[in-house]
Amino acid sequence: MHPAKVLIAVVVLAALGVKPGGAQQNLGAQGTEGEPNRLQQWLVPSPDFGPPSHAVLFRPPGAGPFPLALIAHATTQNVLRRAQMPQPEYRALAAWLVARGFAVLVPERPGHGATGGKYLEDQGGCDEADYARSGRATADVIAAAMGFVRKQPFIRSDGMIVIGHSAGGWGALALASEDPKDVAAIIAFAPGRGGHANDFPGRVCAPHTLIAAAREFGKTARVPVTWLVAANDSYFSPVLSRQLADAFRNAGGKVDFRVLGAYGSEGHWLPETEGGVTSVASELDRALKPRPQNPAKKR
Numbered sequence: 001m002h003p004a005k006v007l008i009a010v011v012v013l014a015a016l017g018v019k020p021g022g023a024q025q026n027l028g029a030q031g032t033e034g035e036p037n038r039l040q041q042w043l044v045p046s047p048d049f050g051p052p053s054h055a056v057l058f059r060p061p062g063a064g065p066f067p068l069a070l071i072a073h074a075t076t077q078n079v080l081r082r083a084q085m086p087q088p089e090y091r092a093l094a095a096w097l098v099a100r101g102f103a104v105l106v107p108e109r110p111g112h113g114a115t116g117g118k119y120l121e122d123q124g125g126c127d128e129a130d131y132a133r134s135g136r137a138t139a140d141v142i143a144a145a146m147g148f149v150r151k152q153p154f155i156r157s158d159g160m161i162v163i164g165h166s167a168g169g170w171g172a173l174a175l176a177s178e179d180p181k182d183v184a185a186i187i188a189f190a191p192g193r194g195g196h197a198n199d200f201p202g203r204v205c206a207p208h209t210l211i212a213a214a215r216e217f218g219k220t221a222r223v224p225v226t227w228l229v230a231a232n233d234s235y236f237s238p239v240l241s242r243q244l245a246d247a248f249r250n251a252g253g254k255v256d257f258r259v260l261g262a263y264g265s266e267g268h269w270l271p272e273t274e275g276g277v278t279s280v281a282s283e284l285d286r287a288l289k290p291r292p293q294n295p296a297k298k299r
Contacts, residue, residue: 027052027148033059036091037098044145046110051117053145054087055107058094064154066103069161070146072138072168075112075121085113092274093163096284103155107145109138121167123193126205131170131193131213138171139178150182161288163187165271166195166235173214173248176221186225187287189271192244195235202234207243214244218251226287227257228280230267258283 030041038059043052060066073088087108094104111119120141123134142162149155160183164172169191176186194205204210225248229241236244238259245257260280263270270276277284 047140053107054114058104065156067159069097069102071106072164074166092277109141135170135174139175161185165189173217176223177217190229190236192236215247215251218248218253221253224254230260232262232267235268
């Protein structure tokens with residue numbers, strides 16, 4: 001950050017009675033390990049002097065080092081629902097990953113539940129939604145949490161993956177556009193923003209703007225993305241999801257798009273349940289396998 005901007009930030013924080021960096025103190029583990037899978041509460045940094053993000057960390061047995069998997073949760077534009085949101089854990093998905101040797105971090109982003117603070121990823125109004133900006137804000141939070149935990153001695157410096165759900169998946173696509181060299185793969189469950197517009201299933205705020213933002217993310221994305229959506233997802237239907245994935249791919253992004261079978265009464269919540277994770281285990285295994293490189297063309 002430019003020194004002048006740092007000075008301005010310090011002055012503003014002082015006026016608010018906040019010490020610079022004070023909100024980011026006491027980061028790391030916040031207690032002992034428990035069950036399942038060595039569950040442990042953590043505090044991880046968030047961008048721009050914000051309050052630290054509450055997070056849960058799961059680990060396999062042993063000292064490691066383990067590859068890191070970060071799960072980015074869904075969100076809502078409704079202020080009250082965000083404030084009341086229980087801390088996301090994705091226990092079934094985390095257990096699946098731990099069984100395959102990953103340490104799993106699930107950070108709760110600013111503006112949600114116990115983390116509180118400013119909602120950084122606000123998309124704005126329905127008709128004039130800024131999906132590119134909101135996605136990049138989510139990506140910044142993912143990167144801040146991941147950058148901190150990857151420095152821990154029990155984490156490998158390579159082989160990291162990001163799994164995003166809904167708005168968390170949208171942030172993962174934005175992160176892909178930054179071409180992070182330390183991320184090996186991204187798995188996005190029904191990525192998007194603006195679903196259930198005005199609480200109506202099947203309606204999406206400004207879908208053409210959403211498609212344009214997906215195209216923008218794809219231009220510079222080089223991390224392989226596995227894009228999964230359930231047949232009965234009423235937030236981002238398979239039809240719209242395919243349009244988003246095509247826009248991302250046609251702009252230059254690497255996408256393996258898959259429509260899953262219908263799950264329960266609402267397929268959007270598939271990654272949050274044990275049955276849902278079990279039903280897509282083969283797709284997850286496929287997503288984590290190294291992809292063959294295209295052979296160089298002979299001249």
